[in-house]
Amino acid sequence: MVQKYQSPVRVYKYPFELVMAAYEKRFPTCPEIPVFLGSEILHESRSDDGAIHIIERSCKLNVDAPRLLKKIAGVEYVFFIQKNTVNWKERTLRIEAHNETFANRVVVLETCSYSVHPENEEWTCFEQSASLDIKSFFGFESTVEKIAMKQYTSNIKRGKEVIEHYLKELISQGITFIPRWTPPPVCRQKDEGAPAVGHDADDLPLESGTRGTTKEQTGSSCPPAEAVSPDGMRCLGSSSCWQSKCLE
Secondary structure: OOOOEOOOOEEOOOOOOHHHHHHHOOOOOOOOOOOEEEEEEEEEEOOOOOOOEEEEEEEEEEOOOHHHHHHHHHHOEEEEEEEEEEEOOOOOEEEEEEEEOOOOOOOEEEEEEEEEEOOOEEEEEEEEEEEEEOOOOOHHHHHHHHHHHHHHOOOOHOOOOOOOHHHHHHHHOOOOOOOOOOHHHHHOOOOOHHHOOOOHHOOOOOOEEEEEEEEEEOOOOOOOOHHOOOOOOOOOOOOHHHHHHHHH
């Protein structure tokens, strides 16, 4: 039986760009999320004007499960693949995630989104939906389902607290405003080259991005928070909420 979850809309009373800066501070590792053991960049690309930034990662998580179940499964860690698509022009972030570990036995799918509040452009909305389908798991299907759903639902609140923690940290550092994305001068002269509203990000022409795997190191590819701007955020995090059952 497929378990499904649809979250209520969560509202952060901060602009999208500032929420993204707080979200980015969770990576490559986060003291607030000790079970997040690290990530590797699989692919990264940007549109010519810098408005679209796509980054795909493999994330390693510690398994929060009974020792017996770990022993039977033969794993200590699980891996998730996440794809983040941020659209600075439309001020949206879409996160898609699925499990890589035990993919033939368990299917975890999740979609999360950050977007501008429809009634206040200085606020940011967060939504998530997820599904869990346990096909077979060494006879422990019911146990795994209960553990997964319990951890997932209990950590939804924690995810909000982590973002709010980093928002407060940014504000304490004097960072209360991050300018919105604006097209480069050459792009302003070529309106016909701008992506049409409603087109999928995957259909847009992108610059050649990095491929392969790159282990993320603290301070390596991410600028310090003080230097973060929509055009310079190189490390937009991609931790999904299904992962948050372990991460958050």
